[in-house]
Structure formats: C-alpha cells, structure tokens
Amino acid sequence: MKTWSFAPNRREVLAGLGAGLGAGLGASAAGLIAGGAAPAVTAQLALQARPATLALRPDQPPAPIWELAAVSHIGDVRLKRGDRCEVVFRNDLPVPLAPVWYGLNGPAASDPLRARAPTAPGATETSIISMPNAGTLLADFRLFEDGLRQPARPLPVIAIEANRAAVDRDEVLLIEEWRLRPDGSALPPGRDPKDTAPLYTINGKTSFELSAAAGEWLRLRFINGSQRSVLAIKLENHEVQVMALDGQPAEPFPARNGALILAPGARADVFVDAAASAPFLIHDGKEARQVGRLMISGKLSRAPLPPPQPLPLNDLPEKLDLKGALRFDVALGAPEAGWTRPASFSVSSNPAFRARTGRTVVLALKNPGPATSVFHLHGHHFRLLDKLDDGWKPYWLDTLAIEPGQTQRIAFAATSPGRWLIESVVTDWAAPRLVRWYVVE
The missing domain is CATH 2.60.40.420 (Cupredoxins -  blue copper proteins)
Known part of the structure; x- marks a missing residue:
C-alpha cells in the first residue's frame, strides 16, 4: 500500500487515513464472509480541506483562502479510466464539507447533500468512487458556499484514456x-x-x-x-x-x-x-x-500538423431517441418551482422530474430572469439540441449557460439510477446557488 506524506497536519491525517483504510478493509472482509467479493481497489486518493494563502496582489500580504488539496499527489491528480478509487477525505476546516465531483457519472452515492451528510470538522471519511469515463473532472466545495468563510480553491482531477493521445x-x-x-x-x-x-x-x-x-x-x-x-x-x-x-x-x-x-x-x-x-x-x-x-x-522547423484524430470515446450512446423521449419544462431559479439553497435542501421536496432507466429525457431549460443563468446536471452528460429539436451539437456537456429570457433544450440518456442534483446560479457574485433533484428509477 502506498505511503503518503501530509501537510500541514501530517500526524492527524495519517491517523485518520489509517482508520479509514481499516474501516474499508473491514467492510471488504465482511463482504467476503457474507459470500460476496468486493471489486478490487485500483487507486487511492487522499484529499484534505484546509486553510491556505494565495498571493493575489504583489503589494499586499497573501490572501487567506480555503482549498481542497490532494495530499497524496505531487502535481496533478491523474487516475485511469476504469479505476475504482479509494478516497480518504480529511476535513481540517471549521464547517462541514464534502467534495463535490463535476463530470463524474458514477454511482449516485457519490452525489452530496442527497446521498450522504458532509464530513464534520476534524473528521476523516473514506469512500469509493469509480472512474467509468476518461476526461477532465473538477472537485470542489461550491455546493457548501453558504457556509464558507473564505473563498475555496477547487481541485482538477484527470482520468486518462487507456490509449493516450499522441501529444508532447x-x-x-x-x-x-x-x-x-x-x-x-x-x-x-x-x-x-x-x-x-x-x-x-x-x-x-x-x-x-x-x-x-x-x-x-x-x-x-x-x-x-x-x-x-x-x-x-x-x-x-x-x-x-x-x-x-x-x-x-x-x-x-x-x-x-x-x-x-x-x-x-x-x-x-x-x-x-x-x-x-x-x-x-x-x-x-x-x-x-x-x-x-x-x-x-526555438524555431519551428516543420510544416503545421494535420488536424488531430478524435479522442477515444467513452460509453455514451451514439444516438438518442428524441421521438420517444420524456419531456419536462424546468424554469431555472424560480422559487415556486422548488429551487432552494443547498443548506435548506431536503429530498422530501418534490423532484424536478422522474425517468425510468434507459429512457431519453428532454429538458426545456427556461431562464425567466434578467441575467444569464448557469445550469449543471449531476450524474449525466447531455446533448444540446438544435433549435428545431431535430438534432444535436457534436459534443456532450454537463454545464450550460442560458441567456436571460431564453430557452435551451437538452437531451440525455437516463443510464445512472439514483437521485441526482441539478444546480442553477445566476452570473452575479451575490446571487445564491440553488439546487433541485431528479430521479432515475
């Protein structure tokens, strides 16, 4: 098992790491005794929520901030597509927090607020996340921003392709x-x-x-x-x-x-x-x-390179059944539509929509406000539909900015069962972040 060095609270985090790994191994042993073998862990990641500083103005002292740090890695966090990653999270900040993953279409248990409580100050928790897709991910605390006393830095996480692109x-x-x-x-x-x-x-x-x-x-x-x-x-x-x-x-x-x-x-x-x-x-x-x-x-001594070949595809559907899709209207940020601040979120509220596993879902996202609003869908990536609803753009998204008074239609295949969050926030620094949830059964 890999040994990590931690800073600044090395002794405390190592103690928490040992307890977390012990609990994880105990759970695996219990599964074997009960007759089921847990899938093997292929990667490990130690995260720490901690205070830090950042030099933002040359003529003033570094600004106090909070950060989500990968204390198990030097440099970028790079995992592999298909990894089953054991994540040990230590919270050394004075408010309850949990990493929020953007771009991770894994089990619904990884979705915060709905599936699990945030980690208490001074506590360490261990979880397992899967990396079903290669790609560029982001983990941060933005769902908990109402309780943040300092702005918090996010953490990029890279899941690399099995056949890496030929770049220098x-x-x-x-x-x-x-x-x-x-x-x-x-x-x-x-x-x-x-x-x-x-x-x-x-x-x-x-x-x-x-x-x-x-x-x-x-x-x-x-x-x-x-x-x-x-x-x-x-x-x-x-x-x-x-x-x-x-x-x-x-x-x-x-x-x-x-x-x-x-x-x-x-x-x-x-x-x-x-x-x-x-x-x-x-x-x-x-x-x-x-x-x-x-x-x-140096100087360029060759002709320009030809256009690159596409990256290896992830396991997303090649086509979507728009004719047989479930269709729902979602008004962004409207209080009467069930949007609430994350601190007040409860699954006792009505979901924005429900879908059966395997169905195509089309959402008409309406921005009734006077400023651009940003929509994020947890658990799935979506296609941005053409205006006539007869096709889609040649890419997948999980985040979309919608201009004031406009409606954008998106479509996705409901392939990840569970209860998932959706987010909406206006592009105004003072605006609150709002959430709802949806169900794939």
Missing part, C-alpha cells in the same frame, strides 16, 4: 475568479461584492507562464473554476482544436478565433500546435485581461 505535453490550466477587498483579502461567493475588484488567475498565478519548444503538440485542459462568470479564454495567433468538452470527447473542431466560451465549472480539452509565443487572454464580458503567456523557445 498535457497541461491543466485552472482559471479562477476572485473578488478582492481594498485590504487584499478575498470575498467568498454569494456575498455583496461592493468595494471589491475582480481578479483572475491561472493555476493560482496572476501572471501564468507556460514554456514549450517550437513545434510541440500541446494538450491544454482549460477549466473555468470561477464561481459566477462565463469566460472567454483565448490563445492569440494559434489555431485551437477543441477535442473534448466537460470531460467527454467531441468531434474535433477549431475554436472560433482561437477563443473558448466556458460557463463556471465547464472544461475544455484543446490541442495546440505550438508555433510562437502568445498571450493567454480572458474576457469576462466587460473587458479583456492578459493573465498569462505561452513562451516558445
């Missing part, structure tokens, strides 16, 4: 959004942002630099880790080939003008033929900001 580099670029007070401290989301200024970082840096050699074939995994803003991310003077969205392979297509439009929590995997140095620009709908730079060394 595979890099995660986590974009985060901050609201800074005059004293340099950062404001948690869901609060009035008066007297604050927006700031964006890539991988925790206000001026991020990615170095590469001329002619390297780069896979860049962009994650909009912001809490409220729809962002346009652009790499100047490069053709950006979109390969996957929200962790699911897409039919490759070039990003328009090299720019990606990502809702909060959305992810995009792109391939870039590194040819020349160029800035990374972020536009939040008000202004463009340079937040980093691709620095190229």
